[in-house]
Amino acid sequence: MPSYRYAARTRRMExxxxxxxxxxxxREGVISLAGGIPAAETFPIPEIAEASERALARWKSxxxxxxxxxxxxxxxxxxxxRKGVRPEQVLVTSGSQQGLDxxxxxxxxxxxxxxxxxxxxMGALQAWNVYDGRxxxxxxxxxxxxxxxxxxxxxxxxxxxxNFQNPTGSMLPAGRRDEVAAWARRVDTLLVEDxxxxxxxxGEEPPASLQKRxxxxxxxxxxxxxxxxxxxxxxxxxxxxxxxxxxxxAKQAADLHSQAYGQAILAELAEMGVIERQEERxxxxxxxxxxxxxxxxxxxxxxxxxWSPPRGGMFVWLTLPEHVNTLELFExxxxxxxxxxxxxxxxxxxxxxxxxxxxxxxxPEEQMEEGVRRxxxxxxxxxxx
Amino acid sequence: MPSYRYAARTRRMExxxxxxxxxxxxREGVISLAGGIPAAETFPIPEIAEASERALARWKSxxxxxxxxxxxxxxxxxxxxRKGVRPEQVLVTSGSQQGLDxxxxxxxxxxxxxxxxxxxxMGALQAWNVYDGRxxxxxxxxxxxxxxxxxxxxxxxxxxxxNFQNPTGSMLPAGRRDEVAAWARRVDTLLVEDxxxxxxxxGEEPPASLQKRxxxxxxxxxxxxxxxxxxxxxxxxxxxxxxxxxxxxAKQAADLHSQAYGQAILAELAEMGVIERQEERxxxxxxxxxxxxxxxxxxxxxxxxxWSPPRGGMFVWLTLPEHVNTLELFExxxxxxxxxxxxxxxxxxxxxxxxxxxxxxxxPEEQMEEGVRRxxxxxxxxxxx
Numbered sequence: 001m002p003s004y005r006y007a008a009r010t011r012r013m014e015x016x017x018x019x020x021x022x023x024x025x026x027r028e029g030v031i032s033l034a035g036g037i038p039a040a041e042t043f044p045i046p047e048i049a050e051a052s053e054r055a056l057a058r059w060k061s062x063x064x065x066x067x068x069x070x071x072x073x074x075x076x077x078x079x080x081x082r083k084g085v086r087p088e089q090v091l092v093t094s095g096s097q098q099g100l101d102x103x104x105x106x107x108x109x110x111x112x113x114x115x116x117x118x119x120x121x122m123g124a125l126q127a128w129n130v131y132d133g134r135x136x137x138x139x140x141x142x143x144x145x146x147x148x149x150x151x152x153x154x155x156x157x158x159x160x161x162x163n164f165q166n167p168t169g170s171m172l173p174a175g176r177r178d179e180v181a182a183w184a185r186r187v188d189t190l191l192v193e194d195x196x197x198x199x200x201x202x203g204e205e206p207p208a209s210l211q212k213r214x215x216x217x218x219x220x221x222x223x224x225x226x227x228x229x230x231x232x233x234x235x236x237x238x239x240x241x242x243x244x245x246x247x248x249x250a251k252q253a254a255d256l257h258s259q260a261y262g263q264a265i266l267a268e269l270a271e272m273g274v275i276e277r278q279e280e281r282x283x284x285x286x287x288x289x290x291x292x293x294x295x296x297x298x299x300x301x302x303x304x305x306x307w308s309p310p311r312g313g314m315f316v317w318l319t320l321p322e323h324v325n326t327l328e329l330f331e332x333x334x335x336x337x338x339x340x341x342x343x344x345x346x347x348x349x350x351x352x353x354x355x356x357x358x359x360x361x362x363x364p365e366e367q368m369e370e371g372v373r374r375x376x377x378x379x380x381x382x383x384x385x
Numbered sequence: 386m387p388s389y390r391y392a393a394r395t396r397r398m399e400x401x402x403x404x405x406x407x408x409x410x411x412r413e414g415v416i417s418l419a420g421g422i423p424a425a426e427t428f429p430i431p432e433i434a435e436a437s438e439r440a441l442a443r444w445k446s447x448x449x450x451x452x453x454x455x456x457x458x459x460x461x462x463x464x465x466x467r468k469g470v471r472p473e474q475v476l477v478t479s480g481s482q483q484g485l486d487x488x489x490x491x492x493x494x495x496x497x498x499x500x501x502x503x504x505x506x507m508g509a510l511q512a513w514n515v516y517d518g519r520x521x522x523x524x525x526x527x528x529x530x531x532x533x534x535x536x537x538x539x540x541x542x543x544x545x546x547x548n549f550q551n552p553t554g555s556m557l558p559a560g561r562r563d564e565v566a567a568w569a570r571r572v573d574t575l576l577v578e579d580x581x582x583x584x585x586x587x588g589e590e591p592p593a594s595l596q597k598r599x600x601x602x603x604x605x606x607x608x609x610x611x612x613x614x615x616x617x618x619x620x621x622x623x624x625x626x627x628x629x630x631x632x633x634x635a636k637q638a639a640d641l642h643s644q645a646y647g648q649a650i651l652a653e654l655a656e657m658g659v660i661e662r663q664e665e666r667x668x669x670x671x672x673x674x675x676x677x678x679x680x681x682x683x684x685x686x687x688x689x690x691x692w693s694p695p696r697g698g699m700f701v702w703l704t705l706p707e708h709v710n711t712l713e714l715f716e717x718x719x720x721x722x723x724x725x726x727x728x729x730x731x732x733x734x735x736x737x738x739x740x741x742x743x744x745x746x747x748x749p750e751e752q753m754e755e756g757v758r759r760x761x762x763x764x765x766x767x768x769x770x
Contacts, residue, residue: 001601002573004628005541007494007516013634040446048449048646052437061425064433064614094479094618094640101639105515109392126638130490131392156390188387216386229449231645233479243389249398253511254486255479259644260616261433 012129021330025339031371034339035362036166038314039289042282043229047274048265054272055264063264069252070244071236072260074267079222079236084212091244091251094258096196096223096235100127102247102254103157103192103219103237108133112156117145119317119346119355121166121194124159133157135348140165142308144172147179154187163206164197167346167357168317169310174207181213190243191218196226196235197313199279202287206312216240219247224266226314227278232262286314286361289368293360296369300376304383314361319354324382326356332381338374397514406715410724416756419724420747421551423699424674427667428614432659433650439657440649448649454637455629456621457645459652464607464621469597476629476636479643481581481608481620485512487632487639488542488577488604488622493518497541502530504702504731504740506551506579509544518542520733525550527693529557532564539572548591549582552731552742553702554695559592566598575628576603581611582698584664587672591697601625604632609651611699612663617647671699671746674753678745681754685761689768699746704739709767711741717766723759 025034055063070076071092080087093099100123108114108131116124118137125135133156138149144165150158160180162172172180184191193210211220223235237247251257269275293316294309304321320326326342333339343355363371410419440448455461456477465472478484485508493499493516501509503522510520518541523534529550535543545565547557557565569576578595596605608620622632636642654660678701679694689706705711711727718724728740748756 001625001627004575004625005492006631007490007492007497009494010491010631010635013631013638037451040450043446043449045441045445045449049438049441052441053434056430056434056437060430061428061614062616064428064430064616065425066422066610066615094644097638098640105392106395107390107392109394112392123638123641130635130638190387190389225451229446229646230451231447231449233640233642233644240386240389242386246389246391246395246398250395250515253398253482253508253515254639255483255618256508257618259479259618259647261614261647262644 009130009132012132021342024331024334027334030334030337030339031363031367031374032339033358033363033371033375034341035359036314037362038226038230039285039361042278042285044274044278047269047272048229051265051268051272051274054268055261059264063261065260067257067260069248069257071258072263072267075263078267078270083238085238088241089238089244091237091247092258092263093235093237093251094255095225095230095233096194096221097123097127098251099221099235099237100124102250104128104131104133105250106243106246107156107190115155115158116348117159117161117165118348119167119343119352120159120348121161122345124194125348137348140168140170142170144170144176145180147176147183150180150183152187154189156189157192158184158189159192159194160210161194162210163195164200164311164313166197166313167315167341168308169313169315170308171206171311177207177210177213181210181217184214184217189217193218193220195220196223199227200283200286200314201312202283202290203311211238219243227275227282228266228269232266234258234262234266289360289365290316292365292368293358293372296372300372302376302380302383305379314359316358316360318356318358320379321383322354325353327353329378329382333375333378336374336378338371338378340375394515394517397517406727409716409719412719415719415722415724416748416752416759417724418743418748418756418760419726420744421699422747423611423615424670424746427663427670429659429663432654432657433614436650436653436657436659439653440646444649448646450645452642452645454633454642456643457648457652460648463652463655468623470623473626474623474629476622476632477643477648478620478622478636479640480610480615480618481579481606482508482512483636484606484620484622485509487635489513489516489518490635491628491631492541492575500536500540500543501733502544502546502550503733504552504728504737505544505733506546507730509579510733522733525553525555527555528561529555530561530565532561532568535565535568537572539574541574542577543569543574544577544579545595546579547595548580549585549696549698551582551698552700552726553693554698554700555693556591556696562592562595562598566595566602569599569602574602578603578605580605581608584612585668585671585699586697587668587675588696596623604628612660612667613651613654617651619643619647619651674745674750675701677750677753678743678757681757685757687761687765687768690764699744701743701745703741703743705764706768707739710738712738714763714767718760718763721759721763723756723763725760
């Protein structure tokens with residue numbers, strides 16, 4: 001076999017740890033609290049079947065032909081209406097992962113600094129590793145990013161997850177949002193506001209987005225993956241017209257446009273009122289599951305483990321005593337029948353070894369208690385030992 | 386408004402000429418022979434409606450959940466069976482445009498040489514401009530790429546369209562395929578074989594692919610856009626396991642996976658026998674339209690214009706006397722009510738000004754004669770003047 005000559009960036013894409021973990025965690029008999037996927041029972045299957053029929057009947061070949069890179073008009077209009085922006089500010093993307101990729105593509109030169117929270121969403125790191133940026137980590141607490149820790153020098157991009165952060169579940173309060181927006185203006189930088197979970201609040205609705213607070217300094221990423229279904233692979237970016245236009249050019253070179261059929265289906269679902277119903281239904285289910293999970297955590301986890309109740313979303317983040325290494329502990333956990341995601345996966349610098357992420361949405365409710373019990377035994381051993 | 390700080394590559398993405406052209410050509414009353422889109426009347430709408438229903442009934446939430454980056458198993462298996470490879474050699478992509486992007490991403494460092502045909506498909510140039518490669522053009526004749534013109538030094542990638550080339554409609558004969566494969570082995574390079582039109586032959590079926598002739602030196606790109614529907618945005622790459630694995634890692638960072646619902650629909654269409662039926666139906670329609678187009682070209686075009694009858698696909702390529710500039714002529718053509726694609730769009734070096742591409746598939750049959758007549762008048766003026 002020839003030895004193929006890959007680009008330098010290809011070496012930065014490999015992430016053998018995560019791949020290995022994912023394989024391990026799928027072993028039979030393992031209760032996985034590791035997933036990052038929505039609860040499949042929320043998917044509106046009959047409604048999607050009906051919307052598919054309606055989309056073909058109404059749109060006919062236009063639902064199946066090449067279509068504008070920016071997205072189908074009625075879907076852009078729906079998104080614009082919901083988010084209080086103009087349709088020209090909306091780019092439909094192949095999931096919000098593609099929004100992250102397009103932002104890297106349009107903005108990042110080699111060595112450019114990207115500010116990220118610690119911890120942060122690993123998919124963003126994967127997307128931007130391709131463009132060889134450097135990460136600058138800013139600490140967070142139970143209320144998200146600490147504005148006082150923001151630097152005086154402008155990064156090229158500053159990546160913030162204000163609503164029910166992945167992995168911590170925290171929500172950035174209104175005051176901090178104002179501070180972050182003021183900082184972006186002061187140092188002259190662009191905020192990337194990633195908001196896959198905004199509709200999944202357990203208490204009050206979140207405060208107004210960063211995008212609302214400083215529209216000319218924010219690219220906001222949204223998705224239908226957590227509310228309708230990830231298999232449609234449709235999300236969106238909202239930003240200043242000029243940036244959306246640049247991202248559309250970048251997207252044209254990447255995949256021409258996102259699937260038109262799914263866009264037409266979403267436009268029909270929107271008209272049918274299904275999307276709003278899904279938001280309520282999903283949020284209620286996840287709220288209940290979070291409560292169950294928190295009850296079990298309180299009941300079973302040993303002293304020395306702490307967490308903040310998630311304010312929404314899909315995850316809870318555990319912090320363990322300094323000496324515990326959740327990466328090293330993972331194999332033992334799987335042997336004892338439970339999987340989680342080790343903290344370092346969410347760290348741009350590979351830190352956070354004494355933390356881990358659990359999901360409460362995709363594990364069957366009747367397995368949750370046993371999963372937490374198994375985890376508790378593993379952690380007891382590690383903390384005691 | 387702030388002035389945004391884009392990456393250097395962003396400047397290479399802009400292609401104002403093409404955007405301007407596309408807008409102009411859409412003017413009312415203009416007969417467009419410029420399109421690069423399939424005939425919408427070939428889309429199997431009732432079959433897609435049925436397959437959508439079947440996909441949801443059989444796959445349920447799995448058609449809507451996050452799914453493997455490599456593609457849904459039954460679709461990979463169908464592609465592998467049709468192409469005579471193993472499923473592990475198949476990566477499902479968001480259209481073959483994404484295959485081009487992933488190849489650039491995995492292989493191209495700044496300044497790397499990509500060999501392309503002259504003329505070549507503009508979408509490949511758009512995809513690879515992002516990665517800042519340099520292009521080396523190899524001339525073609527009525528039988529495609531000239532193997533004698535291939536260089537002794539290995540490019541990083543060599544991009545070949547053997548079947549019904551876009552834009553020329555040429556087909557690379559078996560002998561030349563052997564020569565290209567032997568060259569790839571000798572200089573140690575990787576061939577990118579782009580084959581969107583292989584099933585759309587007007588005469589004999591094309592000879593075996595380059596992929597069949599040297600499987601460890603070829604990444605083959607296929608698509609369902611020209612046979613089923615582009616709006617599903619589904620294509621595939623076939624290659625050595627190692628490269629497919631690398632491309633899958635790259636794709637994971639780009640969009641996680643291609644839409645699962647559409648993949649399940651295609652798997653159902655395959656089982657229903659629709660894909661093979663579509664191949665035959667589309668090829669018969671396009672053959673007839675090519676014949677009509679060629680008749681009109683022969684009847685109306687002035688002396689000094691030459692073309693080779695396309696062997697399949699969607700396009701015919703006209704060559705005009707040296708002094709005619711189809712880019713400069715475009716505005717006049719649109720004023721006279723006809724649009725085409727100027728040759729330089731298909732040239733990595735901006736050459737080929739005395740040529741143009743016409744499509745015969747997406748223009749209504751009853752407008753074809755008038756379109757060619759208008760074009761003839763424009764060309765007469767240019768050649769005479």
